[in-house]
Amino acid sequence: MxxxxxxxxxxxxxxxxxxxxxxxxxxxxxxxxxxxxxxxxxxxxxxxxxxxxxxxxxxxxxxxxxxxxxxxxxxxxxxxxxxxxxxxxxxxxxxxxxxxxxxxxxxxxxxxxxxxxxxxxxxxxxxxxxxxxxxxxxxxxxxxxxxxxxxxxxxxxxxxxxxxxxxxxxxxxxxxxxxxxxxxWSRTDDPAIAAVLREIHKNPQQQWTVDRLSEVAGLPRTVFARRFTAGVGQPPMSYLISWRLSLGARLLRETDATLATIAREVGYSTEFAFSGAFTREYGVSPGRFRRTPTTTYISSTTNRPNPQAPSEELPQSS
Missing domain, CATH: 2.60.120.280 (Regulatory protein AraC)
Known part of the structure; x- marks a missing residue:
């Protein structure tokens, strides 16, 4: 991974x-x-x-x-x-x-x-x-x-x-x-858990359950849940929800897709279900999140060489 x-x-x-x-x-x-x-x-x-x-x-x-x-x-x-x-x-x-x-x-x-x-x-x-x-x-x-x-x-x-x-x-x-x-990061490189993460990331729209994810890992349900939580830091379903909503946030910011389309792409049956989960996670509705500009702060402080500056400078490539 x-x-x-x-x-x-x-x-x-x-x-x-x-x-x-x-x-x-x-x-x-x-x-x-x-x-x-x-x-x-x-x-x-x-x-x-x-x-x-x-x-x-x-x-x-x-x-x-x-x-x-x-x-x-x-x-x-x-x-x-x-x-x-x-x-x-x-x-x-x-x-x-x-x-x-x-x-x-x-x-x-x-x-x-x-x-x-x-x-x-x-x-x-x-x-x-x-x-x-x-x-x-x-x-x-x-x-x-x-x-x-x-x-x-x-x-x-x-x-x-x-x-x-x-x-x-x-x-x-x-x-x-x-x-x-x-x-x-050695624990996250667990091959069984990495396989599950790849499936979640590739197909978030699938109706995943702990049982289905444990089958992907090739592990008993209890063993899988324990190893996933130890390696990733969250239980499987908590990570799945977090990933779906994170992907939804990216799609809101980077595309003009409708809310219904985004909801389906990230695994929610309706835009209302997605909107409710998103609002609980991010504290704002998807619409307001999309409308909020990703403002950047650019300093007007110059970095042109100063004749009184110290001689130590960032190494130049050869």
Missing amino acids: DLVSEVVRTVRVGKPGSRVIRQSDSQGVRFPPFDGIGFHVVLRGTCWLISEDEEPAPLKPGDVVLITSGAAHGLSHVPCMLKDLSPVVTSPVPRKPGPFGFEFLCGVYHLERGRTPQYLRALPDLITVSPDYDRLPQMRALIDLLSTDASEAYMGTAATLPALLDLILVHTLRQWHEQYGSAE
């Missing part, structure tokens, strides 16, 4: 955003908890990743911090306590030119009502990856493109932003998974 693809497909229904932040005060910034997934890329200077439970971790230019499920965290000039950092200010007003301690690129998908995928909630809250830019020049190019779009109000940014976020998330998760993921 391609877990990375499943993660990106699921978070794509969220509201994308990106900005470049230059940190110029004497300490750093704190990011509050949020529903969703995000990342920071250190562009220039050095800093420390600050969390509530772990020791401060040093970051250098090019390092990527993945916030898998919206945990509170901070970036600081020096090691410190998270509570000692000032909350980040997301004002669109550009900062005045001048010296800064470090500069970083932010990307995020804000999700409604805590719909962070179970796969992400099973990972560490904060993941640090140091990409090999010589081996992965495409990662360098993606970061350049996103930082440019996040720095200027270019035409078409609303279209390019989700694509760039998706690609950076894919490359970051892929590299982390290559290094550590086999241990962290």
Whole structure:
């Protein structure tokens, strides 16, 4: 099962955003908890990743911090306590030119009502990856493109932003998974459970029951339910409902299909049944969810090289 693809497909229904932040005060910034997934890329200077439970971790230019499920965290000039950092200010007003301690690129998908995928909630809250830019020049190019779009109000940014976020998330998760993921996600790679997940994802409209899913797994019903819950983090039917509604949310955002058509595609007999389940899960009706714009926040802060900036910069590909 391609877990990375499943993660990106699921978070794509969220509201994308990106900005470049230059940190110029004497300490750093704190990011509050949020529903969703995000990342920071250190562009220039050095800093420390600050969390509530772990020791401060040093970051250098090019390092990527993945916030898998919206945990509170901070970036600081020096090691410190998270509570000692000032909350980040997301004002669109550009900062005045001048010296800064470090500069970083932010990307995020804000999700409604805590719909962070179970796969992400099973990972560490904060993941640090140091990409090999010589081996992965495409990662360098993606970061350049996103930082440019996040720095200027270019035409078409609303279209390019989700694509760039998706690609950076894919490359970051892929590299982390290559290094550590086999241990962290080993339970989800259970062949029997992976076969069930493939069927649920491929055919959500089927009238699945625990008995039918256990037949797909080739396991007794009780054994299947226990292994599925242990590997995925949810009972089979809870996961099925969550996946159907997540797919429904994607179709609402990405297509003009009628509510009745979407309901049938995701396994509900009527649009009223789908609407009721969707409203319970997302807190808004499908119609209102579709009408709500996926607004993006693009910072007007520039990331053009500053003659007074630190010499440490994101490594350039050869």
